[in-house]
Amino acid sequence: MPSMINWMPLVWLALAQPALAGRTEDTLLAQLRQAHPATRFDRVAATPVPGLYEVWMGENVAYVGGGNVRYLLFGHLFDTRQMRDLTALSQAGVAKASASAAEGNIPGPVDLSGLPAGDAIAVVRGNGSRKLVVFTDPACGFCRQLDTTLRQLNDVTVLHFLVPFQGTQLPEAIWCDQDRGTAYAQVMAGSASPVNDAKACANPLERNLALAARLGVQATPTLFFADGSRAAGALSRDDVEARLAQASTSKTPGKSIARSGHEAAKHR
Template sequence: MKTLTKLNLVALACAAALGAQASTTELKLLATLKQAYPGTAFDTVTATPIPHVFEVWMGDNVGFVADTRPDYMIFGRLVDLRAMRDLTAPKLQKRAGAASPSAQTAAPIDVLQLPLADAITSTQGKGERVIYLFTDPHCLYCRQLEPELAKILNLRIYNFMVPFQDQALPLRIWCATDRLAAWRSAVSGTLDGQGAPAQCAHPLDRNLALASKLGVQGTPTLFFADGARETGFISASEIEAHLAQAASSHHASKNPKE
């Protein structure tokens, strides 16, 4: 029994030492980032399941940095492919709820108040059905959503770009002669934000403010004609169901029961 107790104590001591070491590494990396990039508000640094890769929070945005090369950052989400589980999504949702409790209720918005001139518009068929989409060209899930949207007939899409990660690529898209073609090139990977900075009047700052006002904390976020929202990647069939519900709600409002 005494031997077992000693082993337990040794194990606890080792665990405490490893925890302290991890904590020290996180604190050192946080200090390094703050010193190197004083213009960015870094909040927390925590270890991930990947050795030497750390999760870095900057307000509502998250990136991933290797402690061996803190001059590079990967934006997006960390996904456990074996379990097919998004490890970042619950943290995004938790932060969204803490920052804006009203966002958790996902109350419908008044889509008639949206500034459509600040969006890139595309039309499929007659465009009688409408989606208001908040996206980021860097966002993996936004890119995956594009083929699903292409399957839907009779649809108009208002795409509000929100530069959650950086403005270079969104600016290149907005300042292009053909914005829709530039957007499609960006999400297909043939257009990036490299080269001379694009210069033109743009709505990106307004779109960020609008996203904050509406409680949009991640991309893609879709709003439908009835003001209902859906956050994250969804399939074409799910979008069709939302469009049908929005049409039903609109019809009910036009023809209220006596």
């Protein structure tokens, strides 16, 4: 009898584990939606790593662990024993399912030359030969983290489309500043909060929101490369460099960015 009693909790735990897992995922999803109301979280799914969960935002995926929804990890989960990219497999499955559910509705490659450069803040470093578009929100912590990385790149032109997912006050203040390029850089570096003393100016924020919706941008930051491909999250410098190199050899649309001299600010 004692041995049977000792085993009973383990038997109950084994039977209850799927239900407990489901409740954990539902709880995390609710916590994420409460903590980050400006981001659309679709679902949370368990991974093979105990305590680590996939967080899905449209076709974009991040990871959360330890039940702390303050921190999201963007990157790829790799199984070194089976040599498989688990994140890529999950994304492929989501894309396939989406295609089956709504054929033709998955955003394809984006032609960067067709984007309205005058509605963006342009930063040109070096010869500006490599092209990159970023949908960003100045109030987004991940966007600030990514901006620090982007300012380490050489020979790149970056168009920053401000999208007010977390409110219009900060992006409006940046856009209406006399030197919006400097204002944007200072805010993203955390060294200043611009105060626009003049009346509110005409701005492209509504157009940028419409453009983001048309391109399927559901979270910030979202990056588009010269081959029309996209990535979401605060990528590392190595990841951005790899994507830029890949885009430069691709023959798909999006080889150039239409530039507006009024918006461009050169930083060497």
